[in-house]
Amino acid sequence: MVDQTNSSDLQTPEGIVQPRHFPAKGEPLIHQVNWEGLKTLYMKEVRRFFKVQTQTIWAPAITTLLFLVIFTVALGRGGREVLGVNFATFVAPGLIVMGMMQNAFANSSFSFLAGKIQGTIIDYLMPPLSEGELMLALVGASVTRAVLVGLALCAAMLLWPGVDLTVHHPWAVVWFGLCGSVFLALLGLLSSIWAEKFDHNAAVTNFVIAPLSLLSGTFYVIDNLSPAFQAVSRFNPFFYVISGFRFGFLGQSDIGNSNEAVLHSAIGLGVVNALFAFAVYRVLRSGWKLKG
Structure with missing residues (x-):
C-alpha cells in the first residue's frame, strides 16, 4: 500500500493527518525583528575578532600603554598637573576612549570591505535580515570589541605608577564611551560600504581618524590653545x-565651567549618533556599492 501522506503534513498523536499551511508566495515568514538572525550575525562577528584577540584586543592595549609611557616621560616630569591631577592620570582616560573608538572603527570597516575583495559579500546580503538588523549586528559587534579593548587598556594602565582611575561619574564613563564607540562603528561601516580596496580604508584611518583623535585634547586642555584653535576644537x-x-x-572637564555643559554635550552626542545612524541606514538600504 502506497503512503500518500505529504511530507509537509502534520500527524497528531491520534494518527490524524493535518495538512501544513504555508504562507502564500511573497508573504514574509518573519513579521517583525529576526532576533535569531541578528544574534547569529553578531556572534559571527564577535568570534571573528576574538579568534585573533592578541591582535585585536591585547595589541592595542600595549600600543596605547606605550603612548602613556612616552608622553608621561616626555611631558609629565617635575610633578606637572593638569586639571588638578598629575599628567599620567589626566591623559589615561583620553587614551582609553581613543583606543576604544579606533578599534570600533577598525572592526566595522573590515566586514563589508573584506566581503567585496574576497567575493563573500553575498553572505551578508542574502540572509533574511533587514538593513537595520544588519547594521545593528555589525555595530553591536564593533562596540563589543571597543568595550573589551577599553577594559584591557584600564588593566594595562593600572600597571603604570601614578595613574589613578577612580571613577567619579559612572554615567559619563558609560555614556561617552558607548557614544564614541557607536559613532566610530557607524563611520567604519560607512567607510566599508564606500571603499573598494584596503587602501581606501587606510586613507580614512590616516587622514580622518588619526588627526581627529590626536587633535581632540587627549594630551592637553584646549584652554592652552589660541581662541581660533579652541573654536576649531569645539567642532571636533x-x-x-x-x-x-x-x-x-x-x-x-574642559568642555565648560559647569557639569551642565557636560550634560548638554552628552545629549548632543546622542542626537548626532541618532542622525548619523539614520544616514548610514539610508545608504545601506539604497544598496550603494553593495548590490550590483
Whole structure:
C-alpha cells in the first residue's frame, strides 16, 4: 500500500493527518525583528575578532600603554598637573576612549570591505535580515570589541605608577564611551560600504581618524590653545567624547565651567549618533556599492 501522506503534513498523536499551511508566495515568514538572525550575525562577528584577540584586543592595549609611557616621560616630569591631577592620570582616560573608538572603527570597516575583495559579500546580503538588523549586528559587534579593548587598556594602565582611575561619574564613563564607540562603528561601516580596496580604508584611518583623535585634547586642555584653535576644537566630535569620558574619571572637564555643559554635550552626542545612524541606514538600504 502506497503512503500518500505529504511530507509537509502534520500527524497528531491520534494518527490524524493535518495538512501544513504555508504562507502564500511573497508573504514574509518573519513579521517583525529576526532576533535569531541578528544574534547569529553578531556572534559571527564577535568570534571573528576574538579568534585573533592578541591582535585585536591585547595589541592595542600595549600600543596605547606605550603612548602613556612616552608622553608621561616626555611631558609629565617635575610633578606637572593638569586639571588638578598629575599628567599620567589626566591623559589615561583620553587614551582609553581613543583606543576604544579606533578599534570600533577598525572592526566595522573590515566586514563589508573584506566581503567585496574576497567575493563573500553575498553572505551578508542574502540572509533574511533587514538593513537595520544588519547594521545593528555589525555595530553591536564593533562596540563589543571597543568595550573589551577599553577594559584591557584600564588593566594595562593600572600597571603604570601614578595613574589613578577612580571613577567619579559612572554615567559619563558609560555614556561617552558607548557614544564614541557607536559613532566610530557607524563611520567604519560607512567607510566599508564606500571603499573598494584596503587602501581606501587606510586613507580614512590616516587622514580622518588619526588627526581627529590626536587633535581632540587627549594630551592637553584646549584652554592652552589660541581662541581660533579652541573654536576649531569645539567642532571636533572627538573632543566631546574624550573630554566627557575624562570627566567621568576626574570629575572635571574642559568642555565648560559647569557639569551642565557636560550634560548638554552628552545629549548632543546622542542626537548626532541618532542622525548619523539614520544616514548610514539610508545608504545601506539604497544598496550603494553593495548590490550590483
